[in-house]
Amino acid sequence: MSEKPAAGHYTRVSTEDQGRSGLGLEAQRRDIDIFLSNFSEEPWEVIGEFQDVLSGKNDDRPQLAAALKMVREAGAELLIAKLDRLSRKVSFIANIMEDKKVRLRVASMPFADNFQLHIYAALAEQEREFISKRTKAALQIAKEKGVKLGGLRDKTMKRNEAIQQKAKREAEKVMKIIGPLRQSGQTLATIAGTLNDMEVATSRGGQWTPMQVKRALERAGG
Template sequence: MAQDASQSSRFVAYYRVSTDKQGRSGLGLEAQQKAVETYVSGIDGDLIAPPYIEVESGKKKDRPELIRALAHAKRNKATLIVAKLDRLARNVSFVSALLDSSVDFRAADMPSANRFMIQIMSAVAEYEAQLISERTKAGLAARKARGLPLGNVANLIPGNSPAPRINKAKANAMAERMRPVVEAIRADGVDGVRAICGQLNERGYVTDRGNHWHPTSVSRLLQRLE
C-alpha cells in the first residue's frame, strides 16, 4: 500500500524498460534511476540494494524481477519504489494484486498516492495502452499496404539500439546482489569456479532466470564482480 514519507526510509528500487518503447516513452532506465535517487535522497532515505531491472512488455503480468524485488523488500522490511506509477503495469488486476501484498510501495512521481488514486491511474494507463496498441496496429497495416518497411528503423542503425546497455545494467545489478553470497562462500574457505558453483546450488541459490548455476554462469558472475 502507499504510505507517507515518515513510515519507511529503506527502499528497494524496481525499474521496467521496454527496448522497443524506451526511446519514445521519455523515461528510460537512466531517467528512472535519477527520479528514484532524487526522491530517496530528498527524504534522507536509503536504497538498500542494487536495482531490480525488468526488460518486459507492460502488458505482461509475469515479471520475475518484480517478484524478486518484492521478496527482497519483504525480507528487509523495506518499501518497493518505482520512478513512475504507470511503469508498474498496464493492467488493473496486476496493480490490485500488488496492493494486496504485504509489501509497502511508493512511486517517486506521486509518493502520497493512496489506494483509490493508484487504481484509477492504473485503469487510465490500461485504457491508454489499448488506444496506443490500436493506433500502432492501424499504422503498421497502412505501412504494409504501401509496401514500406516495418519496425523501428532507427534501431537498425548500428549503435542505436538501447538493448545492450539495458542488458549490461541488469546483469551488473544481479551480480551485485550475489556479491555478499559469493563473499560468504569464500569466507568458508571455498574457492574456484566449480567449487563455488556447487555451493550456490547446494545453498539453494538460482540465476536471474531461475535456473541452477553452471560453471559458465559462475565464471561470468565472478568476472563481473572482479
C-alpha cells in the same frame, strides 16, 4: 533496525524501452534519486536495488519477486520510478497494492495514494488499448491505399542500432580513464572529480557524479 525509513527500489527495462525517453534505466534511476533527495521529510535508507530486463508483457520477473520478498520481510517500501515499470496490467498492480505487507511508492507521483495509483493504472491501460486500435486502423487504411509498410520500422531500427553503438563506444572510451583510477584505489568521488577536471562529459553532456561513476563501472562489469 535503522531509524531511517527503509526502501528497496526496482527498475525494469526491455529492449524496446532503451530508446524511449523516460523509460531507460538511467531515466528511472534519475527519478528515484530525485524522489530520495527531495520528497522525504527524513533521509531514506536504500536496503536493496533490483532490476529486470525483459518484456513489459511478461509478469514472471525474478528480481521483482526478490524485491517483494525483501520489503515484506523488512517492512520496507517498494520504490519504483514510474507505475508502468511495475506492470502495464491493472490486475497485476492491483494484486500488489492489495498485499498488506507491501507498501508501494512511485517516485514520479510522490504523493499519490493507492486509490489514485489504481485509477492512474486503469486510465493508462485504457489509453494503450485505444492507441493500439488507432494504430491498427491507420495501418489498415494505409494498406488499402497501397502504401508499403515496414520502411519506417527499418529506419527506426537502424537509428536505434546507431545510437547503441555510439553509447558503447563512449562507454569504452571513458572506461579507459575510470578503470585504471579505480584499480589504483581512487574513490568514486575522486574519479568523478577527475573526469570533470578533464572536461570529459557524461553521455548526456553533463557533469560526473560518484553515482554515475559507479554505474559506469557496473555496466563494464567492474
